[in-house]
Amino acid sequence: MNHITELATILDDAARQARAVAQIDAEGRLSLDDAYAVQKASIERRLARGEKHAGIKMGFTSRSKMVQMGISDVIWGRLTTGMQIEEGSSIALGRFVHPRVEPEIAFVLKKPLPGMVTAAEALSCVEAVAPALEIIDSRYRDFKFSLTDVVADNASSSGFVIGAWNDPREDFSNLGLTMNVDGVAVQIGSTAAILGHPLRSLVAAARLAAAAGEPLQAGAVVMAGGATAAEWIRPGSYVSIEMERLGHAGFHVNEQD
């Protein structure tokens, strides 16, 4: 087994067994390309188990997330069908290591998106937009990682919940949003926190996916990145996002594992 496959196996096993592992690159020896190769290899293991590509997620596209995690480079990760959580359903915490949740906006494409597009061109390929929640669950102990660590760990992606799809002609550049736990707002923000306009995140997603040789296809979901800092997920709670005009999305957390 080569080194990349070995690291991918460690991270994939950690995710499957919901067990934290030590950082794989605390000394900063891995290149960013190698870190993405580890991510790709770990996703290939999921695909081999029957999961399918669902799209991609962007990370560190807002200042709040950069500040919370201490990383200021935009990163991306791959989404699979196994990560999608039905809106309004219940999750068992036992599936996760130490999950957090953050409010996002999601796109679904109606046409393939080439690597180099303007914001207007990107918008013309969007079928719909929706309020969404991302469940992030770093496989690293104490949720601590370097840039290459988190890239290799598929940008902490673990689950995503998407609310009702809306017409993309709706102006979603600066929509107020709250993330709520049991109906009480715990984070307040705006879609404008995502690179100044969530479409910029979609443009970056198109570029990064194409550069990796996996250009975005029709039907792909793109999660634009957390608009606020993330919150820990507590047993027995109901977590939701309320977004101005676009609506809401939420999930329940079981009392027990």
Ligand code: OOG
């Ligand atoms: C890394 C993932 C970042 C976002 O939306 O910014 C991310 C992490 O915070 O663990 O998903």
Ligand code: MG
């Ligand atoms: Mg996120």
